[in-house]
Amino acid sequence: MKKMMVDQAMVRKLSACETMGSATTICTDKTGTLTLNQMKVTKFWLGLEPLEDGAYLNVDPFVLQLIKEGVAHNTTGGVHESKSVSDSKFEFSGSPTEKAILSWAVLELNMEMETLTKSCSILQVETFNSKKKRSGVLLKRNVDNKINAHWKGAAEMVLRMCSKYYDAYGIVKYLDNETMSKFESIIQGMAASSLRCIAFAYAEVDVQELGDERENSGIVVKDNGLTLLGLVGIKDPCRPGVKTAVEACQHAGVNVKMITGDNIFTAKAIAFECGILQPNQDTDETVVEGEQFRNFTHE
Structure with a gap:
């Protein structure tokens, strides 16, 4: 939370929601957010x-x-x-x-x-x-x-x-x-x-x-x-309406990324189900595992 505050990305008051107007990417958790969390x-x-x-x-x-x-x-x-x-x-x-x-x-x-x-x-x-x-x-x-x-x-x-x-x-x-x-x-x-x-x-x-x-x-x-x-x-079934919400974000030019600790194949399956990944998309480019991500340079 402190790191988000330093980046001025923490919204604590409704009046600060204009800050979110310039958001270009949403990073969302999977379990309980995109899915129902009813396992x-x-x-x-x-x-x-x-x-x-x-x-x-x-x-x-x-x-x-x-x-x-x-x-x-x-x-x-x-x-x-x-x-x-x-x-x-x-x-x-x-x-x-x-x-x-x-x-x-x-x-x-x-x-x-x-x-x-x-x-x-x-x-x-x-x-x-x-x-x-x-x-x-x-x-x-x-x-x-x-x-x-x-x-x-x-x-x-x-x-x-x-x-x-x-x-x-x-x-x-x-x-x-x-x-x-x-x-x-x-x-x-x-x-x-x-x-x-x-x-x-x-x-x-x-x-x-x-x-x-x-x-x-x-x-x-x-x-x-x-x-x-x-x-x-x-x-863990997907929430009703998630696919529509993801499509609305993408249509508005906001990129949606999913972050999960799950198996890479489970992650891909849920991402396809929610519309975050498209059937014709190259998953080698768009799906990154934690170990590889942590070794990226900051840039």
């Missing part, structure tokens, strides 16, 4: 197979339990029993993405949040940040004292940390180059359908390995050699 899980992939409604019954219970464990503990959101007279027994708190994942796990996978949170002790937490685009948690299970590391985040980021994956039958398979390419195609396909793609992965941690880490520099959540548990696609 819902619409796709779920386990291994290389998409699971439709009701297909969860055929999934290996051990894999489902691991997914629920990761969702319940690796979250900044919460699940509460609804006190209001509504259709749902539950209320969900947290960011829209967290609420969408928790809602899916509770209503589709029958996750019991309270039972799961009591069944494990959290040893270490790696909070989400916009650079790594993932969050992790290290758990000790009370039943068997096993220690598991769980990760959740942007699918393309989490996939790079994995060397194996589970299929729906609970069989662990190795991620060779061919399979990795298939997963990348699945992620790109979901993103091209304007879905935000989130991956879940985990690893069992050796207690002795953990002991070495404690002696050296504290506990670290293991982030390599993980096993991919599954992928979810979250839909």
Whole structure:
């Protein structure tokens, strides 16, 4: 805000709106501005197979339990029993993405949040940040004292940390180059359908390995050699009237740019949907990722 004030771009009084009359470019956020910010899980992939409604019954219970464990503990959101007279027994708190994942796990996978949170002790937490685009948690299970590391985040980021994956039958398979390419195609396909793609992965941690880490520099959540548990696609529909508003700006000579932390394919899909990108436009020129943008000169 202070930087905007130095640039004389901060409008605090209606009478100062004339300042905006000379605007040539609008830089808009995506989530909640161009979209409704009402996220819902619409796709779920386990291994290389998409699971439709009701297909969860055929999934290996051990894999489902691991997914629920990761969702319940690796979250900044919460699940509460609804006190209001509504259709749902539950209320969900947290960011829209967290609420969408928790809602899916509770209503589709029958996750019991309270039972799961009591069944494990959290040893270490790696909070989400916009650079790594993932969050992790290290758990000790009370039943068997096993220690598991769980990760959740942007699918393309989490996939790079994995060397194996589970299929729906609970069989662990190795991620060779061919399979990795298939997963990348699945992620790109979901993103091209304007879905935000989130991956879940985990690893069992050796207690002795953990002991070495404690002696050296504290506990670290293991982030390599993980096993991919599954992928979810979250839909956030465009706001009604956004395309018309973008067209009105463009017609008036005001350029509209979208800024988002989302996957580049999801960003492109939403930009096409809103009319910010045109079907015949060269996206190599008009779509810039953060890493490339940060290396530009000021000019």
